Amino acid sequence: MYPTLKTVIDGRLVELPGTIAAVRAQLPDADVPTFTHEVENAPADQLTVILARWALRATGADEEDEEVFQRLRAGDHSGCVPADDEAGTGTA
Template sequence: MAEHGDPVLITHIGGELVELPGSLGGIRAGLPDDAAREAFDAEIDAAPLTQVPLIAARWGLPQEAIDEDEAIFRRLEAGDHSGMIPAEELDGYTG
């Protein structure tokens, strides 16, 4: 859980609502070791500003979320589109 006033991002992972760090400092602080923090710093330092949000999102996601996304991609690649909503049907979609 974030400290009071720290920015957070909220998403769903495994059907549960989860708070993720909402700042570069929060993401960095949550990394497991110095090697990961150094790799994060190097990637952020070298990134074009337009790519920083995407890089931060990737580093800020826990492994469970990455695994969940990869499982969905593998299922789609295999031709299983069950549970998916075509984009043209999303107008007004409320979940």
Template sequence: MAKTFTIHTVGGPVEVPGTIGGIRQVLPEEQRAEFTSEVENAGLDELREVLARWAARLPSEHDDAEDACVRLLKDAEDQVAAMGFDTGTPEGLAAARAEFDRLTRTGKGTAAA
């Protein structure tokens, strides 16, 4: 039985390969050399993080949910930036954060809303 581990995404848990070879095998061909180089040059203290980051990049059935979440956050960030809050002051920064939170909580930070 192949080794696997579970990562948790916005869309739900995803089972991914749990070995260097397993991850390399399911990566798109054009990413394999970069993956191999990064793994081979990682220190032992960095290897787990490197493998987890690459495993999270593997295609999954939850990619659409992840993409929607990223779009929501980017759109909310753009909207807050356009509002002109003075983020150089504690009050302005707090107001910008509150507006960002409101937009992301309500889903209004997305162009689709």
């Protein structure tokens, strides 16, 4: 069994490819050279982040994130918890 990355997208658990080869295999041919260049030149401590970002491309998660960012830019912070509110109570 190949390694996977796990995340939650739209409220459901999603498994993403967890190897460079598996991520590369899911990409459109036009994206492969850019992906390869980025992965081969990544600082070691950033490799997992870069791999996850590319793996997420096929999921639509970036669209979900963009909707949240647009809402926040518009001033709608409903459902948000301040980063320093570890308990999630909204009373930082």
